[in-house]
Amino acid sequence: MKTTARNQGHGFTLVELLTVIAVMSVLVSLAAPALSSMAKGSQMTQSLIELSGTLDQARQYAISRNTYVWVALRPNPNGPNGDELSMVVLASKSGTDPQPWSDYGTVPNDQIDLITRPRTFDQMRFEEAGKYTKNEIPGLDGKSATSITNTPSDNTAVFRVKLPGAASLIDFSRVIQFTPTGEARVSSSVIDVIEFGLHPTRGKAGDANNVAVLRVNGLTGQTAVYRP
Template sequence: MVAMTGRKTHSYAIGQRGFSLIELLVVIAIIVLVTALILPAFTSIKSAGDLTSAAYTIKGVLEQARTYAMANNTYTWVGFYEEDVSQPSTNPPTPGVGRLVISIVAAKDGVQGFDPTAVASATNRLDIARLIQVGKLTKIDNVHLPLFAIPTGTPGNTFDTRPAVQNDPVVGYNDSRFGELNASPPNTAPVSNNGSSKFPLQYPVGNPVPTAQYTFTKTLQFDPRGEGRINSSYDVRPVIEIGLLPTHGNVAPTPTPSAGNFTGNVVAVQLHGVAGSVKVYRR
């Protein structure tokens, strides 16, 4: 009887070896270098996406306020406030840069309740007790509302070719746009009533009137026809502009090379005062 015995065979690759330490260090260095080169591009893309998202959020707020006014045959107001994004939303808030707070309110009886052509007074005012809140507060982080230079070219569909706002013979452009909400006049827009609405609104609203957390001195009003007016007291403007810039924390970008001119990611949201259409212009 012959016994069969199995034999294990081993194959060895001749000339194979692992990476040396120097080779591994070279590969790691290349990876670090490539990452450093492409990271700013990804950051820029994210920033542009965030700014575009913020613009369309504002567009949605304006359309909601206008639709509510027309559907309920009443007046609505949109208030704008900018606070310090490095601080939590407190009561009272911390004015600053980086967090935009937006509120919509409506007249619950369909009446404006004041004479926009007259001086504000104890009897000629926006009565907070007659207002209702429309939806929740909208808060957008890492954005700032600047004043952009007025475009001068042929109107188109980009930021640099967007339509120009109306140049009022007395106050210039600043009654047709929102920007630098916490700045002092004349470096703020609109410039009416020393930079503030004659008829400010607050959050929250109700009857009896609650203690205010936010007081909105920059407002946009829609009437039952859907027409938009800045600070409640002006003629309908053909174009109302809200500019947007990305911020680095509570620091806004510096204009380059001159006031109102910014490089990089910029967005303008424009509302047609009569037609009510809202359009976003990007660079």
């Protein structure tokens, strides 16, 4: 009897299928950490783009509307997913600075407008100015950790804002102010550099190599992002 192509072909045996599945399982397990790292890196990149973009937009808003604008941050290490960082942007309704920096305290809500929707970055840890140096991020200049002390002000100005899903108002006390001339301040004094660091986390463990520094030039109000 003549043998046809169908007769000559044959499928995989059970042993061959199990071998292929085992090899694929090993490859997937090896690739998983790399894929997870890529995903975390992508999330960090997106967060940095949004944060730096918001700082730039706040500066432009202050200049174009001839008013005072605040980018207010709220680090929270006890969020539902661990560390989180919330951000709001507010502007003076009257175009004037409500109070001198030394007298701020809680700014009355009838004097300010919320100009963007509140935003929360999950698994993101806020770090003080000087936390990261050129040792962690080679692109940073030679300034020592002790020479960078101007971080978003803590409890100098406080804004009370209701976050989506929250039952009550929440205090935002880490504040950068942009003036009508585009300067950035964290006090009444003229400032060279304002800085804060970011460290993405998963629970309480994070990737030490996936960090960043945002620096705001005090005179120009422009923001620069530094990463390893």
